[in-house]
Amino acid sequence: MADSARARRLAKRIVAIVATELELKVKDPRLAMTTITAATVTPDLREAVVYYTVYGDDDEVTSTAAALASATGVLRSAVGRETGIKFTPTLAFKLDTIPENAHRIDDLIAAAKASDAAVASQAAGATYAGDADPYKVPRAAEDEDEFEDEEAELGAAQ
Numbered sequence: 001m002a003d004s005a006r007a008r009r010l011a012k013r014i015v016a017i018v019a020t021e022l023e024l025k026v027k028d029p030r031l032a033m034t035t036i037t038a039a040t041v042t043p044d045l046r047e048a049v050v051y052y053t054v055y056g057d058d059d060e061v062t063s064t065a066a067a068l069a070s071a072t073g074v075l076r077s078a079v080g081r082e083t084g085i086k087f088t089p090t091l092a093f094k095l096d097t098i099p100e101n102a103h104r105i106d107d108l109i110a111a112a113k114a115s116d117a118a119v120a121s122q123a124a125g126a127t128y129a130g131d132a133d134p135y136k137v138p139r140a141a142e143d144e145d146e147f148e149d150e151e152a153e154l155g156a157a158q
Contacts (some may be wrong), residue, residue, distance in 0.1 A: 004043065011039040014048050014079055014089070021078045026150075030067035033060065037096045041089060048089040051096040061095065075157040105138075 019036040041048045046101040054064045072091050080088030 006044060007043055010045060010083065010085070010089075011041045011048065012042070013083055014039045014050065014091075017079050017082050018050055018075050018091075021075055025078070026071050026074060028067045028071060030060075031064040031071070033062050035070075035097065045085065046087060046089055047092065047141040049092045049094050051094050053096045053099055065093065065095070 015036050015038060018039070022031055022034060022036065035053045035055075036050060037076055038051045039048055040051075052064070052068065054061045072093070076088055079091065092110050
């Protein structure tokens with residue numbers, strides 16, 4: 001087993017190699033709007049998953065997946081040639097879902113801002129249902145003197 005640091009370094013190297021090969025060597029027009037975003041390598045360095053994004057609609061995504069599947073052998077041989085490791089990892093390509101998640105998060109943030117603005121507009125003209133300060137305020141010294149006088153009168157009456 002290799003250490004995780006070596007697997008991370010190999011993953012970064014695979015991203016660079018695959019991106020360069022797709023840009024310069026693989027002449028498939030279906031790969032025109034493809035970006036290699038990341039890669040993960042198993043701890044035994046036998047398998048690598050390469051993540052990619054595609055700019056375009058669903059048809060372009062499916063055609064890019066087919067193009068990457070057909071170019072897997074060429075890309076794996078390039079990875080083996082340029083890394084020089086004993087066993088070249090098998091490559092699997094997976095569509096990266098980060099852009100869709102980012103758009104979803106942006107939509108959720110916009111909805112939260114709109115909700116906050118609606119609450120703020122309702123609260124702008126609102127008044128308190130009771131006192132503005134519902135907490136008891138400590139008595140002033142004058143009030144305490146009057147209270148003591150009342151206690152004295154009550155005590156004398158009994």
